[in-house]
Amino acid sequence: MNSSYVSTSTTTSALSSSSPLYLLPFDFLETILVNTIFNGIGYESWRKGMKLGLSCKNKLGLINGSVPKPQPTSPLFEPWNRCNDMVVAWILNSLDKEITETVMYTEFAEKFWKDIEQRFVQVSGLKIFQIRKDISSITQDNSNIASYFNRIKRLWNELCFSISYPECECGCKEAFQKLDEEQREHQFLSGLNDSYSTIRRNILLMKPLPDVDNVFHAHK
Known part of the structure; x- marks a missing residue:
């Protein structure tokens, strides 16, 4: 079995396939969800691509907080950890090496996503201003x-x-x-x-x- 495959038969059999904590047999750590690696330019298009990819994987809840971390005693604790690690890996795969080195030690996908948002949303605002200015002229x-x-x-x-x-x-x-x-x-x-x-x-x-x-x- 591929070492990057983090789901187990025990975990998946206990979860409905519609659950955001369900991992498909072809969900791998090496999966890349977007066509272009984000290098600090084009944040909003990268963001939309990532959210689309995560939505298709039914994993948006891991970055928007709607699927919170369960208590350690919950049977969903281990599945949540696996999915969280998988989503973190997918985000890392979509980032340029220079950006990756500044965020790779963030453990939780939700915080990881918010850190990236806070870092690049202001740059995006400047770009939007310039585009609107170009359109007006x-x-x-x-x-x-x-x-x-x-x-x-x-x-x-x-x-x-x-x-x-x-x-x-x-x-x-x-x-x-x-x-x-x-x-x-x-x-x-x-x-x-x-x-x-x-x-x-x-x-x-x-x-x-x-x-x-x-x-x-x-x-x-």
């Missing part, structure tokens, strides 16, 4: 409509990877996303050359506004 100028759309859409995508919406069941996330979509439409239209002023006016009079991809195709 971009215009069509001498480029064709397709080139202009590609430039501004690249910035939108970068911004999307750099921000997080609140997770709730009250509809706030959807409302924020709708407002962002309307803002993108206005940003795209405002950067167009004056030769598109008539089409721009007609689109702005539409209720509701079409999505930004349809706005682009209307100008092609």
Whole structure:
């Protein structure tokens, strides 16, 4: 048996496969959950990738505190320790060596995750500010409509990877996303050359506004 396989038949047989403390036969310490190793740049995109990977593994509870450490007398104590160690290993696998050396002695996945958040969230805020500034200044100028759309859409995508919406069941996330979509439409239209002023006016009079991809195709 592979030495990096930390689950045991006794542990897994006592847990439901839907439990966050259940380890699959192919859960290994060497598993890498993201495509790009985080080196201090692109924190939000790395964060989203890690959370997606951990969600697919049903292990988000180990980093957000919803699966707290059981008492030593609990039958879940050992399974929790195994899953905690596994999640810590997965996070370490996704970090650049220089960053790893500064955090590798943190024992608990939840604290590990919070330490990384505190360290890099301010850098992310500066990046978001710069992206928004770039978007506000971009215009069509001498480029064709397709080139202009590609430039501004690249910035939108970068911004999307750099921000997080609140997770709730009250509809706030959807409302924020709708407002962002309307803002993108206005940003795209405002950067167009004056030769598109008539089409721009007609689109702005539409209720509701079409999505930004349809706005682009209307100008092609």
